[in-house]
Amino acid sequence: MTRVLITGITGFAGSHLADYLLEKTDLKIYGIKRWRSRTENIEHLMGKIEFYECDLRDASSVRDLIEVVRPDMIFHLAAQSFVPTSWSAPAESLETNIMGELNLFEAVKRTGIDPLIQIAGSSEEYGAVEEDEIPIKETTPLRPLSPYAVSKVGQDMLAYQYFKSYGMRIVRTRGFNHTGPRRPPVFVCSDFAKQIADIERGVKHPIVEVGNLKAVRDFTDVRDMVRGYWLALARGTPGEVYNICSGVGRRIGDVLSTLISIGNVEVDIEVDKRKLRPSDVPRLIGDSTKLKTATGWQPTIPFEETLENILNFWRESN
Numbered sequence: 528m529t530r531v532l533i534t535g536i537t538g539f540a541g542s543h544l545a546d547y548l549l550e551k552t553d554l555k556i557y558g559i560k561r562w563r564s565r566t567e568n569i570e571h572l573m574g575k576i577e578f579y580e581c582d583l584r585d586a587s588s589v590r591d592l593i594e595v596v597r598p599d600m601i602f603h604l605a606a607q608s609f610v611p612t613s614w615s616a617p618a619e620s621l622e623t624n625i626m627g628e629l630n631l632f633e634a635v636k637r638t639g640i641d642p643l644i645q646i647a648g649s650s651e652e653y654g655a656v657e658e659d660e661i662p663i664k665e666t667t668p669l670r671p672l673s674p675y676a677v678s679k680v681g682q683d684m685l686a687y688q689y690f691k692s693y694g695m696r697i698v699r700t701r702g703f704n705h706t707g708p709r710r711p712p713v714f715v716c717s718d719f720a721k722q723i724a725d726i727e728r729g730v731k732h733p734i735v736e737v738g739n740l741k742a743v744r745d746f747t748d749v750r751d752m753v754r755g756y757w758l759a760l761a762r763g764t765p766g767e768v769y770n771i772c773s774g775v776g777r778r779i780g781d782v783l784s785t786l787i788s789i790g791n792v793e794v795d796i797e798v799d800k801r802k803l804r805p806s807d808v809p810r811l812i813g814d815s816t817k818l819k820t821a822t823g824w825q826p827t828i829p830f831e832e833t834l835e836n837i838l839n840f841w842r843e844s845n
């Protein structure tokens with residue numbers, strides 16, 4: 528049995544990755560959680576996965592974990608992942624994301640095992656892309672526009688350096704926006720969908736509060752995204768970096784219109800200034816040719832279906 532460790536398994540992408548990997552019969556899955564982690568995303572995984580208490584910011588805690596689990600593959604998804612939080616708590620974002628990864632690498636190195644390791648980077652790393660750099664390739668310069676994006680560039684470069692310096696078998700992915708059921712409501716599609724579901728059930732005034740509707744993002748269903756993580760690690764080349772994206776740019780205002788058209792209520796739209804960011808990346812549209820060529824990955828779930836799934840998720844949540 529191949530021993531697979533998922534960090535961030537209690538989160539959105541981590542729990543979907545666990546669902547996907549559990550369909551494979553030759554894997555034994557391990558997950559980590561902190562004593563105060565929320566567990567609603569993993570209740571259905573209890574009994575199928577071995578959980579360990581570990582805080583990635585604590586080097587000794589990570590070393591103990593790696594010595595016990597001795598994984599053959601690691602998917603490193605644990606992170607502070609909400610861009611606005613990185614402005615209100617920049618040090619926390621940098622420490623969680625960069626030091627957490629450093630502790631993981633050092634623990635692996637000291638234990639003397641040689642696992643395949645996936646590092647979940649982000650399209651936010653590209654930041655201020657020029658018009659003629661779209662669609663974004665892996666070779667496009669990194670010009671981060673938020674502390675979160677800087678933390679992801681740090682993770683990306685640290686992974687590159689540990690591959691180069693120590694020959695660790697690390698594959699980096701740069702995931703563009705991904706969404707789906709279980710997405711926390713601070714992120715845009717879930718934020719809008721939850722507001723519409725609340726209006727439908729009469730617990731909110733018929734006003735959807737929004738931020739910057741002009742931004743353009745490239746969305747992939749989370750279930751396609753986690754399959755990309757798996758394929759990148761299982762079939763990709765250590766030391767390489769792969770974009771994971773649909774290649775389609777969507778204006779956030781259009782995403783809102785689609786969600787409103789799926790909903791059953793008339794709503795007004797109001798800009799909430801608190802949702803506007805000091806700098807918002809205007810346009811992120813990616814090119815995933817490298818991943819497709821290396822692994823055969825293709826996105827399969829149409830975006831409209833993803834949005835319907837998200838709205839239904841919030842309709843069914845109390």
Ligand code: GDD
Nearest residue numbers: 608610649650651703704713714715718737738739742779
């Ligand atoms: N959250 C939110 N809420 N965003 C809004 C709103 C709103 O009401 N209105 C407009 N937006 C805009 C944001 O300004 C941003 O341009 C876009 O919608 C997407 O926002 P988020 O869903 O918060 O995601 P993100 O693009 O900042 O970051 C996500 O994608 C990255 C990959 O590109 C996160 O998942 C990151 O962790 C991930 O790395």
